[in-house]
Amino acid sequence: MGPQIVLIMLVVSGLFVAWSTGTNDAANCIGVPVGANIISFKRAVLLMAIFVFLGAMLQGQNVMETTGSGIVITTTTTYEEYHQTSAPSSIMADMDSFFPEERMSDLAMMVALFAAGISVVVATYSGIPLSASQSIVASVAGAGIGIVGMQPDFFRYEVLLRIFGSWIISPLLTLAIAFLSYYILSKIGQRVKDVLKWERTLASLVIASSCYFAFAQGANAFGAGLGPLTVRFPEMITIIAAVGGIMVGLGALTFGHKVTKAVGKDITQLDYAGALAAQFAAGMGLLVFANMGIPVSSSQAIVGAVVGVGLVKGAAMINKKKIIRICAGWVITPIFAGGLAVGLYKMLAFVL
Amino acid sequence: MMGFWGDAKKIEILVLEFCEEVEKCLKTSFNAMEVYIEKGETEKVIELSTTSHNAETNADKIRRKIIKYLLEGSLLPNTRADFMNLLEYIDDIADDAESLLDSFILPSLDLKEVDKEQIKEIMVKLSKQYELLKEGIAILFSDTNQAIEKVGMLEKLEKEIDEIEEKLIRKIGSRQDISIAEKLVYREFISKIADIGDVIENTGDQLEIMIAVRKG
Numbered sequence: 001m002g003p004q005i006v007l008i009m010l011v012v013s014g015l016f017v018a019w020s021t022g023t024n025d026a027a028n029c030i031g032v033p034v035g036a037n038i039i040s041f042k043r044a045v046l047l048m049a050i051f052v053f054l055g056a057m058l059q060g061q062n063v064m065e066t067t068g069s070g071i072v073i074t075t076t077t078t079y080e081e082y083h084q085t086s087a088p089s090s091i092m093a094d095m096d097s098f099f100p101e102e103r104m105s106d107l108a109m110m111v112a113l114f115a116a117g118i119s120v121v122v123a124t125y126s127g128i129p130l131s132a133s134q135s136i137v138a139s140v141a142g143a144g145i146g147i148v149g150m151q152p153d154f155f156r157y158e159v160l161l162r163i164f165g166s167w168i169i170s171p172l173l174t175l176a177i178a179f180l181s182y183y184i185l186s187k188i189g190q191r192v193k194d195v196l197k198w199e200r201t202l203a204s205l206v207i208a209s210s211c212y213f214a215f216a217q218g219a220n221a222f223g224a225g226l227g228p229l230t231v232r233f234p235e236m237i238t239i240i241a242a243v244g245g246i247m248v249g250l251g252a253l254t255f256g257h258k259v260t261k262a263v264g265k266d267i268t269q270l271d272y273a274g275a276l277a278a279q280f281a282a283g284m285g286l287l288v289f290a291n292m293g294i295p296v297s298s299s300q301a302i303v304g305a306v307v308g309v310g311l312v313k314g315a316a317m318i319n320k321k322k323i324i325r326i327c328a329g330w331v332i333t334p335i336f337a338g339g340l341a342v343g344l345y346k347m348l349a350f351v352l
Numbered sequence: 353m354m355g356f357w358g359d360a361k362k363i364e365i366l367v368l369e370f371c372e373e374v375e376k377c378l379k380t381s382f383n384a385m386e387v388y389i390e391k392g393e394t395e396k397v398i399e400l401s402t403t404s405h406n407a408e409t410n411a412d413k414i415r416r417k418i419i420k421y422l423l424e425g426s427l428l429p430n431t432r433a434d435f436m437n438l439l440e441y442i443d444d445i446a447d448d449a450e451s452l453l454d455s456f457i458l459p460s461l462d463l464k465e466v467d468k469e470q471i472k473e474i475m476v477k478l479s480k481q482y483e484l485l486k487e488g489i490a491i492l493f494s495d496t497n498q499a500i501e502k503v504g505m506l507e508k509l510e511k512e513i514d515e516i517e518e519k520l521i522r523k524i525g526s527r528q529d530i531s532i533a534e535k536l537v538y539r540e541f542i543s544k545i546a547d548i549g550d551v552i553e554n555t556g557d558q559l560e561i562m563i564a565v566r567k568g
Contacts, residue, residue: 037429193495195566196360196431203428271565 006106007232013113014229018244020120021132022251026052027259028129028282028302029214030252035264036275038203039210041257047207048214049249055218056226056241059290070293071137072144073154074099082156091153098147098154103231107352108143108345113229115139115341119333127258127266128329131297137163138334142341146349162294167330170285170296171304178281178308185273186312202272209279216286217298218245263302266322268310281305300330363426363435364493366418370439371486373411374446378482378548380404381449382475385545388456389463389471401453408450415439434562438489441555445482448548456541465530466538470520474513474545481509481552488559496563503556510553517546 029052030044039047073079076095079087087095099105104112116135123130141160148154185202192198226244230237252260264270270278282301289296303326310317384400391397418439422432456463488502524530524538 190567193497194493195496195563196493199428199431199566200360 003106006110010106010110010113010232011229013110013117014226014240015243015247016117017113017120017132017136018226018247019251019254020117020124022049022248022253023124023255024120024130024251024259025132025217025298026214026248026252027256028263028298029210029217030256031129031260031263031302032270032275032278032306033206033210033264034260036206036270036272038206038272038275041260042253044210044260045249045252045256047211048217048252049245051211051214052218052248053241053245055215056244057218057238059215059219070159071140071156072104072147073156074104075102079153082158083153094148094151094154104140104143104147106232107348108147109140109229109232111146111345111348112136112139112143112341115142115337115344118340119337121255122336123329123333124255124259126329127262128326129259129263129299129303130326130329130333131299134167134297134299134330134334135337138338139341142338143345145338146342146345163296166289166294166296167300170289171300171307173288174281174285174301174304175308175311177284178277178305179311181280182274182277182309182312185277189273199272202276206272206275206279209276209283213279213283213286213298213302216283216290218248219287219290262322262326263299263306267303267306267319268313268317270306270309274306274309274312278302278305278309281308297330299326359421360427360493363418363421366414366421367435367439368490370411370414370418371442371489373407373414374442375482375486377404377407377411377446378449379479380407381452382479384453384457386468386472386475389466389468393457393460397457401457404450404453408446411443411446415443430565434558434565438555438558438562441551441558442489444551445548445555448544448551452544452548455544461537461541462534463538463541465524465527465534466541467520467523470516471542471545474516474542474549477509477513477516478545478548478552481506481513481549484509485552485556485559488556492559492563496567500560500563503559506553506556510549513546513549517542 026045026048029048030039030041033039034041034044073082074095076087076092079091079095113136116132116139119135119139120130120132137160141155144155189195189198226240229240233240268274279302282298282305285301285305286296286298303323307318307323380400381404384397384404387394387400388397419436422436426432427435455461484502484505488499491499491502520542521539524535524542527535530538
């Protein structure tokens, strides 16, 4: 398999990840309004695709940089900046050997994207809301392990820890925001005289917040998914974002219904106020972390938010079995993605 | 964004028109029964019966128009479902009022022995009950708290109607000068009128449910 074929496979893998992002991640944007019967599935997918594209184009830069080049140290300069010391000669030799082009190889990135995409598809098939960003971060780290082995000097653990930390903090943050938001909206709802008008207002705001969430999604998870491609083809970011946006839309349309149902109906019952509170909280959480350059899971953000909404009515309103299943998926998937990336890289590197 | 889900104002106007036609059907049915009990099947009874049937037909036309708009996307999906149910309940009121005429005037059943004053009292209470329901539906589009207040009064009237119904049926049942077949006809008549009160109350319950699920 020549370098050109690996390159082609890299691009295909990137588009595969974008499609898989659509099947799972993007469904998080539309699960709530579709689950609350505010908008049809097809209309929701169309709106989502437009705003995901805009988010990736306008805000995705920060996150694309992190997953593309921020986890594995591929240059001597980066090594010295990160470790605050000169690189020993052994490290410099390894660096030249592992990363001759001062970046992860096309093969490694192709493996990372492919492993991430596979793990997301498996989660989607199981009806588990799960982020491509979780899978990609783990599979990039896994590919890195495949290249350098278990050498800690080549990994930016601080970045990884920040990312892992955000996976814990983000659902708790969105839970708290959603809880407070829904509490306030419920109090307002009890006082309004024209409930039909109030209902229409809430529904309109849910649609608007879904678009906002999709935009944040584009900036965050979508950007994370395409990070490796933008590192390889920095001059083609616009085209990557455009094609990626289309693939995301196709993913949601073709295979997004399971996760849409999981988010919108299976965790707790959502009324229009709850839908708005959940969307708002999740979108806020995503943008906060996107601006910090940390790819967080939109699935965790929306699930945390939906749980927060349910808790306003009491813990009995939450489908605990579903939550446990989802949390298990969040732990297993990165491990699976990382392990798959290591194994695939070792196998393909040996074969080639 | 109201236009995103169709014209809510248009639906509001049609629903109120529908309620007016149903009221017309109800009141003319009652008038027809009153005259029939007193004087049998006269020209006046025929005229009132025809008016009642026409009102029921007009109500049906308006209802189908509303459903057409709902199917085309007016209102939010959950609200559409609630409104369709509400229309069905209100339509049942008109159907029951029309059925009263068909069950007793068409076969020319003799109802002269029934207590006319008590029947009249039931009909007055039913008219009042429906009026409250209609007011509740009208305010639904602007002040749901008041709408709940209006429908809250329906139950009291329904209880009063039930009490009169029971009294009348016992009275008829205790009479020795009429046959069992006649007693059954009178009982059927009294129950059919009183049951309209149950349908009106059920419609009020539906309205309460619509408001409750949106209150948060």
